[in-house]
Amino acid sequence: MQTWARYLLLVLGIVISLHFILSVTQEDYGRATSLASLTSQLKGGSKQPSPQPVPDDYYIPTGEANSTLAVDRRANATFVILARNSDVSGAVRSVRDIEDRFNRGHGYPYVFLNEEPFSEEFKSRVSVLSGSLMEFGLIPPDHWNQPDWIDEDKARAGREKMVADKIIYGGSVSYRNMCRFNSGFFFRHPLVQKYRWYWRIEPEVHFHCDIGFDPFLFMEDNNKVYSFTITMYEFEKTISTLWEHVRKFMKMHPEYVAEDNAMGFMSHDGGNKYNLCHFWSNFEIADMDFWRGPAYTAFFEYLDSTGGFYYERWGDAPVHSIAAAIFAKKDQIHFFDEIGYEHNPYIHCPQSKDTWKRGRCSCDQAKSFDYDGYSCMRHWDKFMKG
Ligand SMILES: Nc1nc2c(ncn2[C@@H]2O[C@H](COP(=O)(O)OP(=O)(O)OP(=O)(O)O)[C@@H](O)[C@H]2O)c(=O)[nH]1
Ligand SMILES: [Mg+2]
Numbered sequence: 053m054q055t056w057a058r059y060l061l062l063v064l065g066i067v068i069s070l071h072f073i074l075s076v077t078q079e080d081y082g083r084a085t086s087l088a089s090l091t092s093q094l095k096g097g098s099k100q101p102s103p104q105p106v107p108d109d110y111y112i113p114t115g116e117a118n119s120t121l122a123v124d125r126r127a128n129a130t131f132v133i134l135a136r137n138s139d140v141s142g143a144v145r146s147v148r149d150i151e152d153r154f155n156r157g158h159g160y161p162y163v164f165l166n167e168e169p170f171s172e173e174f175k176s177r178v179s180v181l182s183g184s185l186m187e188f189g190l191i192p193p194d195h196w197n198q199p200d201w202i203d204e205d206k207a208r209a210g211r212e213k214m215v216a217d218k219i220i221y222g223g224s225v226s227y228r229n230m231c232r233f234n235s236g237f238f239f240r241h242p243l244v245q246k247y248r249w250y251w252r253i254e255p256e257v258h259f260h261c262d263i264g265f266d267p268f269l270f271m272e273d274n275n276k277v278y279s280f281t282i283t284m285y286e287f288e289k290t291i292s293t294l295w296e297h298v299r300k301f302m303k304m305h306p307e308y309v310a311e312d313n314a315m316g317f318m319s320h321d322g323g324n325k326y327n328l329c330h331f332w333s334n335f336e337i338a339d340m341d342f343w344r345g346p347a348y349t350a351f352f353e354y355l356d357s358t359g360g361f362y363y364e365r366w367g368d369a370p371v372h373s374i375a376a377a378i379f380a381k382k383d384q385i386h387f388f389d390e391i392g393y394e395h396n397p398y399i400h401c402p403q404s405k406d407t408w409k410r411g412r413c414s415c416d417q418a419k420s421f422d423y424d425g426y427s428c429m430r431h432w433d434k435f436m437k438g
Contacts, residue, residue: 103388104387105390105404105407106265106267106270106388110266111265112157112264112265126158126159126160126266126268126269127248127266127271128246128247128248129160129247129248129250129268130160130161130162130244130250130251131150131155131160131250131252131253132163132165132238132250132251132253133146133162133164133165133253133254133255134166134254135165135166135174135254135255136166137166137168137170137171137173139255140174140177140255141255142254142255142256143164143256144177144178144181145258146253146254146255146256147181148181149258150251150253151182153259153260153261153263154259154262155182159183159184160251160268161184161185161186161187162184162187163187163189163241163243163244164178164187164189165189165191165238165241165244166189167191167193167196169190170188175188189242189243189244191233195233195237195240195241196229196233196237197229198228198362202359202362202363203363206359207225207363210363210365211224214365219287219289219290220287222365225362227365228361228362231361231366231367231368231371232361234252234333234368235352235366235371235372236352236353236356239344240344244340247340248339248340248341249271249272249338249339249340250336250337251267251336251337252334252335254334254395256395257334257394257395258394259391260392260393260401260411260414261390261392261407261408261411261413262410262412262413263390263391263411265390267279267337267391268337270386271337271339274386275384276339276383276384276385277338277339277376277380278331278336278338278339278372278376278384278385279336279338279385279386279387280331280335280386280387280388281387281388281393281400282335282393282395282398282421283330283332283373283387283427283429283431284398284421284426284427285327285329285426285428286328286329286330286367286369286370290365290367291360291366291367293358293360293364294326294360294371294374295326297360298326299323301350301354301355302323305347305350305351308347308350308351308378308379309378309379310381312382313377313379314376314377314378314380314382314435315377315378316382316435317329317382317431317435318330318374318377327428328370329428329432330369330370330373330428331369331372331373331385333367333373334369334395335391335393335395337388338372338376342376342379342380345379347375348375351375351379352371382435382436387432389402389407392408392413392414392415394415399415400420400422401413401415401416401417401420402417402420403420405417
């Protein structure tokens, strides 16, 4: 054999051995260079998930995500739970889950909010679950009730029409109060005002995986403003005129529209028509400075002035989602694949097998909502891949 051929064989041998050693010892290298991953990249990976994983440095160093730890760095953050006294058992289950899967090692505080005073039973049953600060707030009536300037005859006619159309919560005024409160007021409550970040939790939700990192710190460090675990289509009849108003607002205030925003996720024709995709807001981790800032303040005030929260049944989910898609850059919106989450009837279970194992998840990956026909995740993947 010629000398050059020997050298070539030697170099090839070294490269192959190195590849083999790295594939076996380095999980990320193995994943990135696996045949499945390479073929999906060649195909454009249209069906492959594209979550941006939380980097290893954010994981708690012991590797024991669920151990009790003294974590020295914390964000200025809180859990926010809006609940009725009758929701107590569901609230207990949610707090139990988030304490076990995340907060035991962090000690982030809780703010519970209600338009009626919390009962002693509610307070004592949730307080016993955690050593963290728990505060119980009363929502001022003008942040909750239907404003006097709403034309009640018109609002009633809207509700009756939705009842006839069998729209869920179509006849409920309290549901509308709740949606409007979650859209524009929770972050102004005196007990919430002192915090920048919040994690919204509802009664009777479940967290299926150990969350071995601090999502608030990840978001703060990476300049994120809004995060989600589930995205889906909205019922069109609940928001008949919302998009029309969004378009009007954008014309009135082009200065608030972010460059490189996520409008392309919600509209496939440059903003003309809304595709009804939104982030499911019963789970949210987000930056309240974004809601308190000039763009969202003006946006909420404008939407509220149209009466659409009462004449129709605008949800806080499309309102928050559309705002995040317009006023933030697309890279500031984050999908947390790692957070296994359930709000009846849907579950997000991590897409990646390694993430699922690392989080000791109790959910079934095959039941994850991500690529269900009603989910908007495939639009998100496609949009983020550009
Ligand atoms: N204090 C108070 N909280 C409410 C009221 N209505 C709803 N909530 C809370 O607001 C949040 C959203 O209400 P849900 O009834 O869960 O609404 P949803 O998630 O759209 O609908 P579901 O599919 O029924 O869960 C939950 O945290 C509820 O506990 C109310 O009238 N008063
Ligand atoms: Mg709910």
